[in-house]
Amino acid sequence: MSVAKTRNAPVRVRFAPSPTGHLHIGSVRTAIFNWVFARRHAGTYVVRIEDTDLERSKKEYVDSISNSLKWLQLESDEPVVFQRDRSEVHVAAAKMLMKKGLAYPCFCDKAASGKPEEIGKKYDKVCCKKIYTEEDLQKPHCVRFKLPEDITEVAFKDLIRGEVKVALGQLDDFVIVRRDGSPTYNFVVVLDDIEMEISHVIRGEDHISNTPKQILIYRALGKMIPEFVHLPLILGPTGSRLSKRDGAVSVTEYRDQGFLPEALFNYLVRLGWAHGDVEMISREELVRIFNFDDVNKKGAMFDQKKLDWLNGVYIREATIARVIDAMTDVEPDGMKELREKWDDEALAALVEMYRSRASRVTEIVSGILNLARGPEDLNLSLIEKWRSDKTGPMLNDFYEFLANHETNDAKALLEAAKGVAVAHGAKLVGLAQPLRLAITGGVCSPGIFEIMLFLDESELLARVKALKTQLF
Template identity: 40%
Template sequence: MTTASAKPVRTRFAPSPTGYLHLGGARTALYSWAFARHFGGTFILRIEDTDLERSTPEAVQAIIDGMKWLGLEHDEGPFYQMQRMERYREVVAAMLKEGSAYLCYSSPEEVEAMRERMRAAGEKPRYDGTWRPQEGKTLPAVPADRKPVVRFKNPLDGDVSWDDVVKGTITISNRELDDLVIARPDGTPTYNFCVAVDDWDMGITHVLRGDDHVNNTPRQINILRAIGAPLPLYGHLPMILGADGEKLSKRHGAVSVMDYPAQGYLPEAMLNYLARLGWSHGDDEVFSMAQFCEWFNLNHLTKSAAQFNHEKLAWLNNHYIKQADNARLAELARPLMLAEGAQFDGAPDLALVLGMLKERVNTVNELAAAAMLFYRAPQPDAALLAQHLNDAVKPALAQFAERCQSVEWSKEALAAMIKEVLAAHALKMPLLAMPLRLIVTGQLQTPAIDAVLQVFGRETILARLAKYL
């Protein structure tokens, strides 16, 4: 399937707010968003919050925050199912009137007894149709003081079949489906019914979602047919697995999208990674979202489960950190560094420092940690100082300090001056660079010493050298 239907493309992301936005949900949102963008269509955000016991405002906010961080902007919504109750009641009433739904007074205990009898007989447990109206059938007497549920009158014969854009043709016998409850005794509608009505009202043309919804699809198709609604095209995406081949869970590390900005990942890295976690465009690994939307189609969605690889994500994040604007990186790193006691007054420009360090790190957190050496007073280990700041090197350091007072303060001029001092004292670079690093930064591992000196500035270098000479 390379083209959309004749109707304008309308896709939706419809999470249940019972927890955080997980990686599988984020990938579903990304694919639905990209498909709408590819065809100039509409991407809708719908919050399916009818599970009152588990839905929370905090989870709604976590979903919206995750979408905002990823930059997956919706064109319509967010729509909330709990704000559409009147519409659902209207459709239920119409279905009761038309005969595609009926009142059922069986108690939960009676329904469970039906299922137990079927299990004992080796049959699939289901509602047995006690209250289903049929020609010539006499229904039981209505129990006093018992509120009914409303059940959908599912077809008794035939099959439900659809061409899944990911999995191919899927066929399920109607005998496998019972008359599901579409409204509870208090009148609140149930999940599959709400989804069908919403997809109808919102004109959804393509439904991309996780393959844990495959069993819901025949029920929703039958409801859509019963209410005279057009059917969207369905595509069920395989789940994301951990490196051990098991379903991705907290024991594999972060599974909430919003854990990743906290760990120093950039949204463009996460989007690029999720895009390739179930879809491909030849051997292309790194691409912008504009390029992804141009390329994205449903032909290249993979049928097999994808494995989440943290090393691959880290590699992509390194790529995007290297591409990122240094001022943007400074905005992200500064609060992390302040929490660690960084002192920015009179210190080097943070964007300049991060630009020097970003080639070597995989996350913004690593970048912030690496930059701390420029924003706190050095505290070199006494034993290391005694080892590296010895009598053999002190004359060279003294000459270096003297030359620092007048040398042009550029990386190139500093590098040339260091070479001249080394030659004058017949020393190799490490013998001078190691004590310099300790005095200036308090550590032995830093970027190139000439770059470090340039960033700190003349006054800071002279002040720190004076403490030890």
Template identity: 35%
Template sequence: MTVKTRFAPSPTGFLHVGGARTALYSWLHAKNQGGKFVLRIEDTDIERSTQEAVDAILEGMTWMGLTWDEGPYYQTKRFDRYKEIITKMLADGTAYKCYCSKERVNALREAQEKAGQTARYDGKCRNLAPLDTDAAYVIRFKNPKEGSVKFADHVRGHIEFSNSELDDLIIQRTDGTPTYNFCVVVDDWDMGITDVVRGEDHINNTPRQINILKALNAPLPEYAHVAMILGDDGAKLSKRHGAVSVMQFRDEGYLPEALKNYLVRLGWSHGDQEIFSEQEMIELFSLDAVNKAPSAFNTDKLIWLNQHYIKTLDPAYIATHLTWHMANQKIDIANGPALPEIITALSERAKTLVELAASSRYFYEEFEQFDAAAAKKHLRPVAKEALILVQQKLQSTDDWTDATLHQVINDTAEELEVGMGKVGMPLRVAITGAGQSPSLDVTLRLIGKTRSITRISRALEFIAARELAQ
């Protein structure tokens, strides 16, 4: 039998970190087993579901590279199918109409809670003969009263619920719309889902769903309920911990490879290995190796992984992601070197793509002023002679290559009989505006001849202005 998993988010918000990890685990399990991965949008909460949230989920999944084999399916487009099944269940006696008012049900719940009992429907309408009335009703599933529901969870092992703890679940509201727990069951059945991977907050839904599946004589999927993710402080991950939306990580300059690698290790491990290629994840991942204890989010670890991928992935690939950040920072990449060259030059220093974009600005546009500390230290009258000489040599250089530019700087230092720093540091501040950059030969080459010479002239004017002011 072909393994088939699904990710079924509710479009009432963005794709958050917990959902993204669940999607990743579900996707990896399907890929590991040579199966299929289904995307289903569970939008039965019509009042809270939005198109914006749907778009954000699809964008987040696409950005992470979690491509789906089927879907996206939408529950709101399947209402006729749910109604068909509910009609059959009424006929079969596995569901019934309940005419109890909200007031009665609420009063019952309050009385049970006051008595220290579990709040549940008391089954008043369970065996009621069909009524010829226009009164409002809901439809409830006739849950078994005897026995228990047992299932083997891939993460948590044996789980058992007594049927006496479960009440008769509402499967259709008074307005005729089906409820979440019912729709999920029909969807998993119709879509041939064999393995359900979801958060531990769904454990209590599982026995109810299993009982409905049994009432429909439908095959039972296997289950894996993964633990929650905690913040750095040990509390449940929330907005106050910073980036919890997947696209916020994109906006903050993380690569999808880094986030995927980080999330897969947030509850699963393979020995001491920390860095996994996508293919390694697919080959090694196992639901049975997922830890049932909660995992704490560690931003420093994510940054470390992001640095690793910025340094090691193909610069041409990184450029496809960096382009967005360059545009976001309003840097015109048409006005300078090719992005892969910039990435090669700057990748050792950058933790995020946001940093990488910001630190590349001087390659594409003029800086407004010199860094005050760097200029005070290096753009002094004593540096004038070195800058004039190196500028003259650069003007007469047609071979604008790393080797030739390196030789120009060396020759200047030798002629003036000074150390390389006496030439290199003033030159670096002159052409970049600051005291840090990649190696000077690479920096000069990427900035280009005309810009480099013009910027040296500007630095000389700055030094002259300082002399006059003293």
């Protein structure tokens, strides 16, 4: 059966997540490709919530998916469609197929029996030729789609993989309505895609086995078959499908860990799609050049280090206001504390310094909070490699300098520290790192003499004295 055809209808695509969990980044990439393709062809991108799994679907996940799409600016162009709202239409369509002899009731459903020896076997069509009455239909039964007898294969053109053929002998008279009266996935997605006038079905390659069945349903309903695009899977470090054991996998986790939505968007669209060596790409440029010819057929390996690097680039190139907004979204309590300690100008200056080495906005918040709060305990092992019998005396001399001089000039502080180090025959790092520990509680921070300026004199002296006291 050939499905070669041309379409003159406007491009309409849909992203159809199931609200059985938070939005997975693999699903996000599917949403991105749908969104970009729609924009590339001046089409329409619609979100459909596939909530027919009554047991697992939850409102909290609907809200989570909605918030994640909003965060990524992937909101639906039209009102969101909820699949459950169309259940009556789905059941009516099944009855219509039964009336036409294209589907039939099955009273011996092997899946319902649950017998291990039955599961996995092809259905023997024992109910296909049975004559049933209205009274029979009152008994528990499922509804099976009747495979056509006038074809031997189902073929379709995938816009990434080319022509795909599946022998009809590999298929079964598959269930379209379960015994509990609920329609199955393969049936309802076709009905809803028809109703929504979807022109292109863009989804993960894990759905490719569903496509022949769905094409048969389109054919039975006498409807135009959409174009199909099956995206390669996102793989974890071991080469298997990315999963929870590989680390964060949901949008909410990446948002909470301090990733910018524009960075995550950029990274995911480049995961399996390439256009030269360009790593960073704007949405506008992406829409202009996007083509499925540039999508790889093989699965794409998820690289957390590369995402961290890219997020860091976005953090450094963003406006300070944008970074502060992102910090506030992720750490509202921490940012409230920082705003109580410093005014907007000082906080902006600190963000500018701390973002230079950050790969996540949460690192900026935690770094500045460490400066604001000071160390609770001084872990001297952190400065072991720089510590010597000169450390205590150098700290004592620098403390005396701070106590007797103005501390509003970073260059003057640096020169004073250099002078102390030279006087003791030591390197500057031998004083700078202990000072960094005393002031921030760690040994990694922006320039220590620059960030000293953000503490008042008494606070600065108290922190240096605490370390000096512990060393003597």
